[in-house]
Amino acid sequence: xxxxxxxxxxxxxxxxxxxxxxxxxxxxxxxxxxxxxxxxxxxxxxxxxxxxxxxxxxxxxxxxxxxxxxxxxxxxxxxxxxxxxxxxxxxxxxxxxxxxxxxxxxxxxxxxxxxxxxxxxxxxxxxxxxxxxxxxxxxxxxxxxxxxxxxxxxxxxxxxxxxxxxxxxxxxxxxxxxxxxxxxxxxxxxxxxxxxxxxxxxxxxxxxxxxxxxxxxxxxxxxxxxxxxxxxxxxxxxxxxxxxxxxxxxxxxxxxxxxxxxxxxxxxxxxxxxxxxxxxxxxxxxxxxxxxxxxxxxxxxxxxxxxxxxxxxxxxxxxxxxxxxxxxxxxxxxxxxxxxxxxxxxxxxxxxxxxxxxxxxxxxxxxxxxxxxxxxxxxxxxxxxxxxxxxxxxxxxxxxxxxxxxxxxxxxxxxxxxxxxxxxxxxxxxxxxxxxxxxxxxxxxxxxxxxxxxxxxxxxxxxxxxxxxxxxxx
Ligand SMILES: [Zn+2]
Numbered sequence: 001x002x003x004x005x006x007x008x009x010x011x012x013x014x015x016x017x018x019x020x021x022x023x024x025x026x027x028x029x030x031x032x033x034x035x036x037x038x039x040x041x042x043x044x045x046x047x048x049x050x051x052x053x054x055x056x057x058x059x060x061x062x063x064x065x066x067x068x069x070x071x072x073x074x075x076x077x078x079x080x081x082x083x084x085x086x087x088x089x090x091x092x093x094x095x096x097x098x099x100x101x102x103x104x105x106x107x108x109x110x111x112x113x114x115x116x117x118x119x120x121x122x123x124x125x126x127x128x129x130x131x132x133x134x135x136x137x138x139x140x141x142x143x144x145x146x147x148x149x150x151x152x153x154x155x156x157x158x159x160x161x162x163x164x165x166x167x168x169x170x171x172x173x174x175x176x177x178x179x180x181x182x183x184x185x186x187x188x189x190x191x192x193x194x195x196x197x198x199x200x201x202x203x204x205x206x207x208x209x210x211x212x213x214x215x216x217x218x219x220x221x222x223x224x225x226x227x228x229x230x231x232x233x234x235x236x237x238x239x240x241x242x243x244x245x246x247x248x249x250x251x252x253x254x255x256x257x258x259x260x261x262x263x264x265x266x267x268x269x270x271x272x273x274x275x276x277x278x279x280x281x282x283x284x285x286x287x288x289x290x291x292x293x294x295x296x297x298x299x300x301x302x303x304x305x306x307x308x309x310x311x312x313x314x315x316x317x318x319x320x321x322x323x324x325x326x327x328x329x330x331x332x333x334x335x336x337x338x339x340x341x342x343x344x345x346x347x348x349x350x351x352x353x354x355x356x357x358x359x360x361x362x363x364x365x366x367x368x369x370x371x372x373x374x375x376x377x378x379x380x381x382x383x384x385x386x387x388x389x390x391x392x393x394x395x396x397x398x399x400x401x402x403x404x405x406x407x408x409x410x411x412x413x414x415x416x417x418x419x420x421x422x423x424x425x426x427x428x429x430x431x432x433x434x435x436x437x438x439x440x441x442x443x444x445x446x447x448x449x450x451x452x453x454x455x456x457x458x459x460x461x462x463x464x465x466x467x468x469x470x471x472x473x474x
Pocket of ligand 1 (some may be wrong): 017027030
């Protein structure tokens, strides 16, 4: 990874078992320990929905129940085309969940301590027991487990599954990938069975970590443990907003999207400049009901009026323009940018717009300047008060402020926007199908009409091929 965004802020108090953003825990004064995770490193806070979701994958695959209850989890999206997240809990990455597009389901990869937690919680599936002398051979290194090294195995293993490796005393000694199924292990006396993913080292220590009665309790402690850091970030952002306004002296606008970052930016701007600002929401016609409700909640909570703009009707335009794709995002221009551009043209000479863009969101965003002119809407000067915040800063801030955030976040959504978008991953589409079947059906009907007309076949719909290349399609 070449691009440098900045250091990854995530740390952990191993004593309180909560995430930290600063160097010490402000509750118990313990020194914060680094959490190793994959860049760009902008993990999101897991809600109960996410905990239940990962618990369910674990239970299906290994039989262990409620493994993550009473703990704070964070989900760190991995770069790449496959939708995958590192699941961080107890201060380390314990699992990776990923959406298997072939099998159309979420699956899991185990880290060593993740596997140990599973055994503590009664895992009884996908276990391979190996001889103690093989453990000695594999210790401190990785390799493969061969058929003669195996004592026992459960009969549910399929090729490509993650398995827990235990020694003859049932201690977890590793995790790995089954290269053959239980059926095949039974039939053979030699050959490779498991490719080791992680294996114990000499200095390994393992101890189950502290849990909380409720996630709410854990969140409260997390807010307390990060209070000073969050106050500093807030002070800095408010200072930035005030200074930028003093310098540029233009009418101020906040574009509110219903997402957490724009909500945070709105709160900070209200604190810095008061209510004499324009707050604008663009309804693309593809908004979730939760988002429209959130706009109302925010108006009520802060005693403000939000200006609602509406662009061309997507469902009409789709007949004219065809299905949007990643290289053909007419919808973003026509349904989102155009109404905003018109509003700005009609109302301002120039406008200073505070925007909730954060550098940790992506490598692409990290190259932005904190104050810059919008390339599409020239009259708009963008300023980014929370540019240096991570997703966790935002969440701790919103929770502390008891801010009315969009309820979609409690349904496993991370990116709030149109309910249908060519930028969506297959895992996100799977979530829409599960949580909002009526919305998906409406879209699938449009896809079907288009597919029939252009002879595109069922795969084009089911495998999400519509999201890709527009030019090839016509
Ligand atoms: Zn602590």
